[in-house]
Amino acid sequence: MEVTLRILYFSCRTGEFMFRCDAELPMDMKSITDRAAQTLLWTELFRGLGMTMSYLFREPATINYPFEKGPLSPRFRGEHALRRYPNGEERCIACKQCEAVCPAQAITIEAETRADGSRRTTRCDIDMTKCIYCGFCQEACPVDAIVEGPNFEYATETHEELLYNKEKLLNNGDRWEAEIAANIQADYLYR
Numbered sequence: 001m002e003v004t005l006r007i008l009y010f011s012c013r014t015g016e017f018m019f020r021c022d023a024e025l026p027m028d029m030k031s032i033t034d035r036a037a038q039t040l041l042w043t044e045l046f047r048g049l050g051m052t053m054s055y056l057f058r059e060p061a062t063i064n065y066p067f068e069k070g071p072l073s074p075r076f077r078g079e080h081a082l083r084r085y086p087n088g089e090e091r092c093i094a095c096k097q098c099e100a101v102c103p104a105q106a107i108t109i110e111a112e113t114r115a116d117g118s119r120r121t122t123r124c125d126i127d128m129t130k131c132i133y134c135g136f137c138q139e140a141c142p143v144d145a146i147v148e149g150p151n152f153e154y155a156t157e158t159h160e161e162l163l164y165n166k167e168k169l170l171n172n173g174d175r176w177e178a179e180i181a182a183n184i185q186a187d188y189l190y191r
Helices: 029-040 043-056 097-101 136-140 166-175 177-186
Strands: 006-011 016-021 080-082 107-113 119-127 146-148
Touching: 029 043, 080 166, 097 107, 097 136, 119 166, 136 146, 166 177
Parallel strands: none
Antiparallel strands: 006 016, 080 146, 107 119
C-alpha cells in the first residue's frame, strides 16, 4: 500500500479550506476493502478498547495512600530530630555548625559550659516554616546529633506548632531512633 499525503490548504481567493492529495490513494480492491473495514467497522476503536480491557486485569500501579505507604529512601529528608547516645545523653555538643550552615537561617542554638568543661545545648529551635530541607545541617553535624527523619506527616493547624524547640526535637529523635539509625547505617558508604 502506498503512503498517501493529505495536506490542508487555505485558499486566499475563496477563503475556503480544501484538502489536496500529493499522492492519490490506491484504488485496487484490497486497499479499498481495508480502508472500508477500518472506517466502517471501527477497528481503531476496538483496538483501544482491547488495550483498556488488558489493563483492567493487571495489578494497579497506585496505592491506597492513607492506609498504604510506599517505600522511602534512606536519604529521605523529613521531620527534624535530635538524637541521643544509647546511655541517654544528648549527642549535641553545641558546635553550632548546623546553625552556621543553614541557608534559610531556620536554626537557633544557645549553649553553656558544663561543670566538666564540655559544652551543652540549652536551647535548640528550628523554624520548620523557614526550613528548605536541604540536609546541610545533617551533613555538617560531626556527631550525627541533628538528622532529618523518616516522618513526612506532620501537618499542623497553627504556625506556632511548626516552631520546634529542643524537647520536641528530642522526642522526635526518641520516637524515630530505630528508623534513623537504620537509614544512617544504610547510607554510611555514601557519606
